[in-house]
Amino acid sequence: MNDNKLLPLREKIDAIDAAILELLNQRASVAQEVGHVKAETNAPVFRPEREAQVLRNMAAKNTGPLLNEDIQLIFREVMSACRALERRVVVAFLGPVGTFSEQAVYKQFGRAIEALPCISIDEVFRATEAGTADFGVVPIENSSEGAINRTLDLLLQTSLAISGEVAIAVQHSLMSKSGTMEGVTRICAHSQALAQCQAWLNQHYPHVERQAVASNAEAARMASADFSVAAIASEIAGHQYNLGIVSAHIQDDPHNRTRFAVVGRLNTTPSGKDQTSIVLATPNKAGAVYNLLAPLSKHGVSMTRFESRPARTGNWEYYFYVDVEGHAMDAKVKAAMDELNQDAAFFKILGSYPCTV
Ligand SMILES: C=C(O[C@@H]1C=C(C(=O)O)C=C[C@H]1O)C(=O)O
Numbered sequence: 520m521n522d523n524k525l526l527p528l529r530e531k532i533d534a535i536d537a538a539i540l541e542l543l544n545q546r547a548s549v550a551q552e553v554g555h556v557k558a559e560t561n562a563p564v565f566r567p568e569r570e571a572q573v574l575r576n577m578a579a580k581n582t583g584p585l586l587n588e589d590i591q592l593i594f595r596e597v598m599s600a601c602r603a604l605e606r607r608v609v610v611a612f613l614g615p616v617g618t619f620s621e622q623a624v625y626k627q628f629g630r631a632i633e634a635l636p637c638i639s640i641d642e643v644f645r646a647t648e649a650g651t652a653d654f655g656v657v658p659i660e661n662s663s664e665g666a667i668n669r670t671l672d673l674l675l676q677t678s679l680a681i682s683g684e685v686a687i688a689v690q691h692s693l694m695s696k697s698g699t700m701e702g703v704t705r706i707c708a709h710s711q712a713l714a715q716c717q718a719w720l721n722q723h724y725p726h727v728e729r730q731a732v733a734s735n736a737e738a739a740r741m742a743s744a745d746f747s748v749a750a751i752a753s754e755i756a757g758h759q760y761n762l763g764i765v766s767a768h769i770q771d772d773p774h775n776r777t778r779f780a781v782v783g784r785l786n787t788t789p790s791g792k793d794q795t796s797i798v799l800a801t802p803n804k805a806g807a808v809y810n811l812l813a814p815l816s817k818h819g820v821s822m823t824r825f826e827s828r829p830a831r832t833g834n835w836e837y838y839f840y841v842d843v844e845g846h847a848m849d850a851k852v853k854a855a856m857d858e859l860n861q862d863a864a865f866f867k868i869l870g871s872y873p874c875t876v
Pocket residue numbers: 550553564565566567569570573597598599601602605
């Protein structure tokens with residue numbers, strides 16, 4: 520074998536690991552000091568703007584061969600572990616475990632947290648508003664199905680602010696207890712997942728009944744207990760419930776993504792590269808939307824997203840959900856927001872937060 524050649528290389532790796540370990544613990548000790556300083560003033564443990572800066576710095580300094588993406592994953596976990604020495608933050612999400620929401624939680628906060636599964640999006644908001652959780656992670660938009668209306672409606676009323684956003688690739692697989700479709704009479708999934716796989720299902724299993732259930736993970740749980748049920752869910756959920764894969768990645772759009780908002784009782788300060796989400800309504804008159812957006816162009820603020828929701832007043836009135844580049848504390852964003860606020864029938868800043876790194 521090549522072990523004679525490997526041995527000295529492994530000794531090198533052992534020495535480097537010892538140095539990394541030493542440095543990691545030095546870093547952790549400083550994070551503990553940060554924790555003590557924060558405890559004196561009851562300051563928030565999780566600072567998304569600072570974590571975004573650390574991740575951006577690491578990517579900027581990285582000379583390889585490790586990829587920026589992998590460096591950021593590693594540092595996300597390093598920060599998560601350091602943060603947990605200050606305090607383990609509690610993060611509510613749309614459960615049960617195994618959902619894409621749970622993946623989004625770990626992508627944003629790392630693993631060293633307490634993840635709190637909730638039965639509905641409403642419950643995620645409630646748990647976070649009540650302080651049972653420090654943050655909540657809620658789906659806001661899917662690239663093939665559009666906005667998650669319940670989240671938009673709840674954002675309108677909540678006292679929480681958006682403190683971050685996370686996007687994850689959503690890949691659905693068809694799975695069953697046996698790993699085949701033999702004896703399967705029902706395909707279960709969340710309604711969004713059924714919609715995202717509609718064309719594929721129509722083509723491959725047009726005659727099998729489809730049933731919408733509370734979540735894909737719930738579908739996976741049902742399939743694990745019943746040979747007549749197949750589930751559409753993530754492979755992670757399938758693995759959790761010991762399911763076999765019938766067909767992998769069956770979503771109609773191969774680039775299917777879901778964007779999640781992180782909500783909390785925290786107002787995030789500028790990170791250097793931020794965006795601001797607002798919601799506003801116009802008086803119901805000609806040219807209102809045009810006028811509404813004029814302050815943005817006047818102050819040179821770029822709009823990156825625009826979504827409308829019926830206001831349900833019966834008058835064809837709408838709420839507009841708008842994302843703009845920059846932080847609400849930036850002079851030009853602030854000037855544009857002040858003007859919007861003056862003209863709008865309804866105006867609310869949902870939050871300013873770091874752009875995804
Ligand atoms: C150490 C801090 O606390 C947390 C941990 C961080 C880290 O490990 O780098 C960064 C931001 C905070 O979420 C800090 O606020 O600087």
